[in-house]
Amino acid sequence: MADKLTQLQDAVDQLANQFVASLYYVHKHHDLKTLGASDKIREEKKDEAAQREPDIEPVSADEFKAGQKELAQDLIMKEQQIELLISVLPGLDNSENDQERMIRQLEDELKAAEEKRREAVKEKEEVLARLEGVIRSVKRP
Structure with missing residues (x-):
């Protein structure tokens, strides 16, 4: 489009x-x-x-x-x-300052989302490491 x-x-x-x-x-x-x-x-x-x-x-x-x-x-x-x-x-009802403020707000939201993503990746790696440890500790009868 x-x-x-x-x-x-x-x-x-x-x-x-x-x-x-x-x-x-x-x-x-x-x-x-x-x-x-x-x-x-x-x-x-x-x-x-x-x-x-x-x-x-x-x-x-x-x-x-x-x-x-x-x-x-x-x-x-x-x-x-x-x-x-x-x-x-965009911009018809917004001044240049309003548009800049909106862009900064969107950048802040993007940074927060990126931080959440990093935390989720870190948590995934920790869970994966624990799972791997559990799998290795299992012994065959």
């Missing part, structure tokens, strides 16, 4: 791709309408229309709205994923 920063960068890249895909969808599937009284819809010549991509055609209003809604939901979900990744990054 990648680290949090790599996951965040991947999510931001995916969000950018989703933005581009959304713009492409809207651009390619909308029907042409004027926004103002002075606006004009440009009529394309047949040569220009032949050069257009085959999937460029308006869809029904219901399909277009459903597509827009789905794209918007996808964008919102990706944004929420990014927010979650940002929230778990």
Whole structure:
């Protein structure tokens, strides 16, 4: 699994791709309408229309709205994923001193665990030596 920063960068890249895909969808599937009284819809010549991509055609209003809604939901979900990744990054709510204190605390815990491990190894060796002594003291009948 990648680290949090790599996951965040991947999510931001995916969000950018989703933005581009959304713009492409809207651009390619909308029907042409004027926004103002002075606006004009440009009529394309047949040569220009032949050069257009085959999937460029308006869809029904219901399909277009459903597509827009789905794209918007996808964008919102990706944004929420990014927010979650940002929230778990270390240091957002901690100052540098807090982080240093946490590192020192973890180092102390590590030293204590290492000491316990050493004691357990020493105890194991003592038990093994006693067992070996008992085994050697046993005589055959």
